[in-house]
Amino acid sequence: MAHSTKYIFVTGGVISSLGKGISAAAIGSLLEARGLRVNFLKLDPYINVDPGTMNPLQHGEVYVTEDGAETDMDLGHYERFTHTHTRQVNNCTSGRIYYRVITKERRGDYLGGTVQVIPHITDEIQLVFREASQDCDVAIIEVGGTVGDIESLPFLEAIRQFRAKHERGDVINIHVTLVPYIKTADELKTKPTQHSVAALMEIGILPDILVCRGERDLPMDIRKKLALFCNVREDCIFGARDVESIYMMPTYFHSQNLDGRICELLNIWSREPDISAWERIVEIIRHPEKEVSIALVGKYVKLHESYKSLIEALNHGGYANNAKVRLSYIDSEELESLTDEEVADVLSSADGILVPGGFGVRGTEGKIRAIEYARKNNVPFFGICLGMQMALVEYARHVCGWTDANSSEFVPDSPHPVIHLMASQAEITDKGGTMRLGAYPCVLAENSHVRSIYGKREIHERHRHRYEVNNDLRQDFELVGVVFSGTSPDNSLVEIFELPSHPWFICTQFHPEYQSKPTDAHPLFASFIEAALNNRG
Numbered sequence: 001m002a003h004s005t006k007y008i009f010v011t012g013g014v015i016s017s018l019g020k021g022i023s024a025a026a027i028g029s030l031l032e033a034r035g036l037r038v039n040f041l042k043l044d045p046y047i048n049v050d051p052g053t054m055n056p057l058q059h060g061e062v063y064v065t066e067d068g069a070e071t072d073m074d075l076g077h078y079e080r081f082t083h084t085h086t087r088q089v090n091n092c093t094s095g096r097i098y099y100r101v102i103t104k105e106r107r108g109d110y111l112g113g114t115v116q117v118i119p120h121i122t123d124e125i126q127l128v129f130r131e132a133s134q135d136c137d138v139a140i141i142e143v144g145g146t147v148g149d150i151e152s153l154p155f156l157e158a159i160r161q162f163r164a165k166h167e168r169g170d171v172i173n174i175h176v177t178l179v180p181y182i183k184t185a186d187e188l189k190t191k192p193t194q195h196s197v198a199a200l201m202e203i204g205i206l207p208d209i210l211v212c213r214g215e216r217d218l219p220m221d222i223r224k225k226l227a228l229f230c231n232v233r234e235d236c237i238f239g240a241r242d243v244e245s246i247y248m249m250p251t252y253f254h255s256q257n258l259d260g261r262i263c264e265l266l267n268i269w270s271r272e273p274d275i276s277a278w279e280r281i282v283e284i285i286r287h288p289e290k291e292v293s294i295a296l297v298g299k300y301v302k303l304h305e306s307y308k309s310l311i312e313a314l315n316h317g318g319y320a321n322n323a324k325v326r327l328s329y330i331d332s333e334e335l336e337s338l339t340d341e342e343v344a345d346v347l348s349s350a351d352g353i354l355v356p357g358g359f360g361v362r363g364t365e366g367k368i369r370a371i372e373y374a375r376k377n378n379v380p381f382f383g384i385c386l387g388m389q390m391a392l393v394e395y396a397r398h399v400c401g402w403t404d405a406n407s408s409e410f411v412p413d414s415p416h417p418v419i420h421l422m423a424s425q426a427e428i429t430d431k432g433g434t435m436r437l438g439a440y441p442c443v444l445a446e447n448s449h450v451r452s453i454y455g456k457r458e459i460h461e462r463h464r465h466r467y468e469v470n471n472d473l474r475q476d477f478e479l480v481g482v483v484f485s486g487t488s489p490d491n492s493l494v495e496i497f498e499l500p501s502h503p504w505f506i507c508t509q510f511h512p513e514y515q516s517k518p519t520d521a522h523p524l525f526a527s528f529i530e531a532a533l534n535n536r537g
């Protein structure tokens, strides 16, 4: 076990989207499997204070932590691959760093000094390193973006300074780069990596380990060449080839002894890792016994990253049932102009239908069409956040007969505002960080479907929304078959509703997907996939 915290910095070279976040998470999982406590920090170079106000189509999903921080997607990978509980301190943007420094400056903390990138911004960054690495043996700190970008320079400079202050065996740098395969030459090319390492060295950072992403395994001669030109030991160069599933990365890295080498460099003496849970997942992914098809009906379907945690949670539900989940992405807006028969045609191949969260009116009527189809045809249906709200609107219109029902998010003066703003939200004008965010307790009704699925009375799930079920209309719904089976402990907020007359119709105001892991699927997702498999027959 390590005596003081050890630091692993993970940077990226050549291009983005090389899987730096997955690499960091997979390394974390292997260290955890050795009995070490790991913690993570993701640094994002953009100026937004957090990604909460960013369009999912630009930035991918916003990951919500237990303490209600709106953070980068990579934190989701960290939580799915390890048992760490991330919080606000585990994600920091350039904007947040500047915000902190400017707040201090306005307060007079710098005593009249000139406030500069070096040392003030770089000192603040190092403070963030320390804040995020409490109570752990190894802190894994990932820098977003690519080495060479103007934006990420202060982060890299802070790493250089931090390294200079620490013992050699306490801090290492892992650089994730690209080794492309050029088809016409039938060759793997090392030049982009050489350039990227040169750029890193210019900043004063010599990488200890290279992780080389590519289409295929890294042959010995390429390792030798990289070692020669990049000043990195041959046995510190690892391959990261494309694999079928991100969950194969822990076993793949371990087969190359990446975790062993990291421990040597950091002077950590630990037991061999127990990776049996990962081996089991890989086995299910390679040889699933069954297959199931799920339709995801949403607005951000053009960028699958927008629904990252959700897609992963569905996969986990599949693993729990030894099944492969085939997802079809359906743009809800496209359902709006179709006839009932055409909607049925689009959805008929789905064994289960899921309507996820979202913001804004676009595509909501299409979601309602999909929900109506699922309800009337006994297709397992899972509604999450906006998906839940639209399911209640659907029920109000077609069962209660309130044809004008809507959420006041879309029709502010709706005569039947099934979903509306609570008074506390109505006064808020700032957009960032002002929704109902983070984990809230929820009590499950006795004899309800969700109570049997969770197997307990009280749960904690994460929220990210402004609007809530209108309590004034609850009784009307209960009279026509809706069961509000999950509420806040004081019964003032509806968190779940279900339809007992339907084989599987569960809608949650919270986002259960944030708490699912491949090795421990969220009970609602495991149950939903099971119901979809039964529906397949």
Ligand code: GLN
Residues within 6 Å of the ligand: 356, 357, 358, 359, 360, 384, 385, 386, 387, 409, 464, 465, 466, 467, 468
């Ligand atoms: N737009 C809805 C609200 O703010 C739902 C949000 C969501 O689905 N995350 O309440």
